[in-house]
Structures are given as C-alpha cells and as structure tokens.
Amino acid sequence: MSRPTDQSRRPARVLAVSSGGGHWIELMRLVPAFEGCRVTYVTVEPSYRSQVPGSRFRLVVDATRWNKFRLGVMLLQMIWVLVRERPQVVISTGAAPGYFALRLGKLLGARTIWVDSIANIDELSSSGQRIGKYADLWLTQWEHLAKPNGPVYRGGVL
Amino acid sequence: MIFVTVGHQMPFDRLVRAVDEWAGARGRNDIFAQIGETAYRPEHIEFASQIDPDKFRELVANAEAVVAHAGTGTILTALELGTPVLVMPRHGALKETRNDHQIATAQRFKSLGRVEVAMDEKELAEKLDHLADLPARELISTDASAELIGAIRGFIWGSNPPI
Numbered sequence: 001m002s003r004p005t006d007q008s009r010r011p012a013r014v015l016a017v018s019s020g021g022g023h024w025i026e027l028m029r030l031v032p033a034f035e036g037c038r039v040t041y042v043t044v045e046p047s048y049r050s051q052v053p054g055s056r057f058r059l060v061v062d063a064t065r066w067n068k069f070r071l072g073v074m075l076l077q078m079i080w081v082l083v084r085e086r087p088q089v090v091i092s093t094g095a096a097p098g099y100f101a102l103r104l105g106k107l108l109g110a111r112t113i114w115v116d117s118i119a120n121i122d123e124l125s126s127s128g129q130r131i132g133k134y135a136d137l138w139l140t141q142w143e144h145l146a147k148p149n150g151p152v153y154r155g156g157v158l
Numbered sequence: 159m160i161f162v163t164v165g166h167q168m169p170f171d172r173l174v175r176a177v178d179e180w181a182g183a184r185g186r187n188d189i190f191a192q193i194g195e196t197a198y199r200p201e202h203i204e205f206a207s208q209i210d211p212d213k214f215r216e217l218v219a220n221a222e223a224v225v226a227h228a229g230t231g232t233i234l235t236a237l238e239l240g241t242p243v244l245v246m247p248r249h250g251a252l253k254e255t256r257n258d259h260q261i262a263t264a265q266r267f268k269s270l271g272r273v274e275v276a277m278d279e280k281e282l283a284e285k286l287d288h289l290a291d292l293p294a295r296e297l298i299s300t301d302a303s304a305e306l307i308g309a310i311r312g313f314i315w316g317s318n319p320p321i
Contacts, residue, residue: 012314021166022231024211029234029302033310036320045166047210089314113313115306119230121262137313139306155305158234158298 011038015087015110017101018094020045020062022119026093028052029157030115040085042078042097056085060097065126075100082108093117093157099127106134113137118157120145160289161221162191165229166208169194170254173246176279177225178202180286190217215239223289225282228260228275233267238300242292244274246282 014037018027024043028051039055041048044062060077063070078100082090090105091113092098102112114135116128121142123129132138132150140146141156162177164170174193178200181189189203192214196207209217218224218232219239226232228247236243247264248254267273274292276282301307311319 011320014314022229022234025231025234026302029300030307030310032301033307033314035311037314045211047212051211091310111313113310115310117230118234119259119263121266122259137309139309141306154309155303155307157302157306158237 011036012089013037013085013087014039015042015082015085015090015101015105016040017042017090017092017098019043019097020048023094023098023117024048026115026117026157030091030093037089040081040087042081042101044097058085063096065096071096078104082110089113091115094125095127099131102131102134111136113139114151115139115157116141116145116151118142124151159217159221160186160189160223160225161217162189162193162203162225163209163214163217163232164192164194164227165232166194168248168255169196169198170227170248171196171198172252172254172279173225173227173282174198174200174203174205176246176282177286180283184287223292225286225289227254228264228267228273230263233263233273234298237272237295237298240295240297242274242289242295243272244276244282244285244289244292246276246278 016039018024041052042058049057058081060074063074082104087110090101090110093115094117105112112135114131116124118141138150140151143153146153181202191203191205192209193205218235218241224236224241224243226245228245245264247260250257264275268275276285
C-alpha cells in the first residue's frame, strides 16, 4: 500500500464515486483535489459525463439500500469497474455506489476516502456509519459529528 | 423567472402544488418547475420531470430565485451561482424522504444566512410574495474548502505532491 509517488511519477489512479444529485455536486467540488491524478468518475447518471471532460467516466445502475435486486446489479458492475480500473485511491461522497466501491477497493489494496455528505448534519449517513472501518480517511463535514476514533473533521465542501 | 426544483430522486408534489396554487392566485406565468416522476400535473406553471445538469445550472443561473426542496445539491448550486434560494424541507413522516435530514439542512443553511426557509405550504406562499426582496447572495467558490482539498491531496500524495 505504497503511495503513488513512491513508485513513479505516473499519475495516481483515483476512482471517484458518487450517486446522483447532491452527492455528485459535492464530488464536483472536490475536483481540484485530484489535480495530477488519473481520475475515473463512477456515477449513476449518463448526463453527468459532460461535467468531467477529459476524465474517464463509468456508469452503474442507481439503487438505494431498499432495492436489493438493483443493489446486486450495482455491486456486480462495481466489481467490474474496480477490476478494470485498479485504482490506488477510492474516494466517495456517498451513497450506495461509494459504499461498494470503498469495500471492494479495500479488498484490492486501494487506499480509501469517505467524505460523508454535508446533508448529514444530525448524524452520519447510514452508509457513512457502516463504511468507517473500511475508510482510511473517514471524514464528516460537521465538526460536531467528529469523534476520537473517527470520523474526523477536515473542512467541508462549502 | 422563478425556477422550482425537487431534485432527481423523488417527487415532492406538496411543494409543486403550493407553488402552482400561488402562481394561479397571483397570475404569475414566469415559473418553470422540475417536478420528478409524478402523476401530479401543475396547472399554472410549466414543468419537466427531469433536467440534465448543464440545463439545471443554466436555469439556476438565469432565475431571479430558486424555490426548492432542501437538497444540498440544489442549495450548493444556487450558492455557487449567487441566486437567492427559498427551500421547503421534505418531511420524513410524510414519506417525502427517508428521514428529517432536510429539516436539519434547511435550518443549518438558514442559520449560516445562506437560504430562506418555509416550513410548510402556508409559509411558502407568504415567502413567495416577498421573493423579490430576497438579497442577492454572495457567490461561493465552486471548490470545496482549502482545508478539505488539502486533506485529500495530502492523503493521495503524502508529502510529495506532483504539482
């Protein structure tokens, strides 16, 4: 699990994952953090492609934790994405696609970042709570939700 | 033009109906609404079920105000483009979303001075009457905070970033 710079000056392979709506808009606000990386965006809406020109772009089906069949399809698609992309870093702003991507990324040796959505003010999102032990960098965007054993607060998308 | 949006995930007929009734009562014909996949059909305002993200940004940029559910995507986009925004949060008890997180979002952004909030349809109609008085918002950056960007870059590259 070496950092990309330890091996070469080739761009780090980053998989940036989100579901639709606010999760995607929050991910777009993180784009400057990926400068110098080879980023592949993974989301659920084909029309989002035009917002990341010049980057790799992959789609999975949209699903929430209430639709088990679609979740299963999403998981299979995400396995395919991870195997094809072999990211060194997986980052997500949520929700279900990001949860799968971090779990799978971890299995394949990637380092992982979870940025819990700014919409989760009273408590962490359900996927955000469950992903804690699989996130190497486990972030909340609200200082009052940070805890000694994580998640940690390191600023927000706003 | 007033742009009404309920986000891409679920319809929010209670919001659209309230704006539609207000538009009928006030004779407004300059309202466009994104209403989601719903059987409900507004009578007084133009609408579409979904809008792609480029068109969405264009509508937010050109609107005098955005009237919306309290979704962070909508709020952040309106703040990036400096368009005043009036939100009515979805209620978990009415099955308008999974829980009451939009109420917390609305209250938090209101306390930051970023959005106007209506908690129900009656308050929404009152605030729609005074929409023109909403101050233009100070534009926020389209990027996350420098602290968060720095934390992620630091995690990816360690102490040896390429640029």
